[in-house]
Amino acid sequence: MNLSLFDDDDYAAIGPAPLVPGTTASTLLRGFALPAVTQLLQGLDAIVQAAPLRHMATPGGLRMSVAMSNCGQLGWVTDARGYRYVRQDPASSEPWPAMPPGFLQLAQDAAQAAGYPGFLPDACLVNRYLPGARMALHQDKDECDFTAPIVSVSLGLPATFLFGGNARSDKAVRIALVHGDVVVWGGADRLRFHGVAPLKDGEHALLGSQRINLTFRKAL
Numbered sequence: 355m356n357l358s359l360f361d362d363d364d365y366a367a368i369g370p371a372p373l374v375p376g377t378t379a380s381t382l383l384r385g386f387a388l389p390a391v392t393q394l395l396q397g398l399d400a401i402v403q404a405a406p407l408r409h410m411a412t413p414g415g416l417r418m419s420v421a422m423s424n425c426g427q428l429g430w431v432t433d434a435r436g437y438r439y440v441r442q443d444p445a446s447s448e449p450w451p452a453m454p455p456g457f458l459q460l461a462q463d464a465a466q467a468a469g470y471p472g473f474l475p476d477a478c479l480v481n482r483y484l485p486g487a488r489m490a491l492h493q494d495k496d497e498c499d500f501t502a503p504i505v506s507v508s509l510g511l512p513a514t515f516l517f518g519g520n521a522r523s524d525k526a527v528r529i530a531l532v533h534g535d536v537v538v539w540g541g542a543d544r545l546r547f548h549g550v551a552p553l554k555d556g557e558h559a560l561l562g563s564q565r566i567n568l569t570f571r572k573a574l
């Protein structure tokens with residue numbers, strides 16, 4: 355089913371643009387994931403069946419409003435012992451589900467389009483936002499190698515992405531991310547603070563009342 359006025363490929367053809375003015379290290383690829391959505395949703399179903407979405411606790415003991423799972427060799431977790439990557443799902447003690455080939459291909463294509471050829475992610479964090487869920491400003495710094503970018507795929511309800519600076523106190527720019535958008539993030543921007551404003555209520559034709567975010571990382 356084609357729910358847009360344009361072919362999926364027309365969106366992909368809009369081409370890379372800086373996420374915010376003044377940087378070339380972070381790129382917004384509007385609609386880049388649209389041709390892969392069917393594959394992504396199939397893969398997602400299998401992943402959350404094997405490794406169900408769950409609300410993890412921060413090291414400070416707060417329940418996160420975003421529900422999370424992972425696929426790939428490594429998965430990001432948080433609990434009383436801190437933030438880290440682990441090879442097994444703590445809920446099952448099984449390895450995380452493998453990263454589906456279509457996920458890897460999309461992440462590599464997006465990284466290449468944004469000027470980061472040779473990206474080989476070993477971790478994909480799955481985030482589910484229901485209305486009201488949010489992500490506080492944070493840095494992604496649990497990975498070993500900050501030379502690799504992060505590729506972030508948005509599906510479902512629109513969200514306001516908050517893109518700050520290298521200090522927590524730097525003012526954040528607000529960027530609307532919609533279904534199919536991909537953000538690639540690296541280089542000089544790799545440690546910038548960022549977050550997601552509370553998700554507004556709504557109904558998405560394919561995903562219903564939720565937003566799914568996939569972030570691909572090279573954790574090792």
Ligand code: MD6
Pocket residue numbers: 481489494504505506515537539548549550567569
């Ligand atoms: C989200 N994303 O969009 C949360 N991190 O749901 C992130 O925290 C994120 O989108 C690093 C790079 C891109 C991101």
Ligand code: FE
Pocket residue numbers: 492493494548
């Ligand atoms: Fe992040």
